[in-house]
Amino acid sequence: MKTDKLNDQVQAAWDYVFNHMYHEETGIVFDYRTSTDPDGAFSHLPTPKEIQAQVPNPCGWDTGMENGAIFVGLLLDAIANRYKVTKDETLHDYAVKILKGLRLLTSVSGVRGFLARAVHPDGKSFYFESSRDQYTFAVYGMWSYLNCPLCTNDEREFLIDTLVSFAE
Secondary structure, three states, X not given: OHHHHHHHHHHHHHHHHHHHHEEOOOOEEOOOXXXXXXXHOOOOOOOHHHHHOOOOOOOOOOOOOOOHHHHHHHHHHHHHHHHHHHOOOOHHHHHHHHHHHHHHHHHOOOOOOOOXXXXXXXXXXXXXXXXXXXXXXXXXXXXXXXXXXXXXXXXXXXXXXXXXXXXX
């Protein structure tokens, strides 16, 4: 059946993101990887020293660290929509993973309302400039997940506070 093939393809894409692009310690989904070796998966990323110097640019363009906040939004929306279709309660485990990254993206700078594009695997280094598209995707995904039955009260409080911080 076409539906079975489509479900298999969706699951393959899902597994790829969470098994190859997701960094467990930070909760960040990075733009790409340059190695199939698990230990070298993110070795292409700039060093913390390069990030501190804002090399190659303050947005981290072309480093693999430029779209983590966009991926937060896309994945929270995907989780909410996938839940609407499947009613699969285990999707909450994926939301926890993505919200871990969002918590880091919104706290790493120490500036309320700032959304980092991504955070280096060291958990501290980030490029100083964000952008409207990072916020737009993150906000949409947060709104979508807020309206999903999987969203817990603690997650709801965090998301609402984060949205308020962006507005302020």
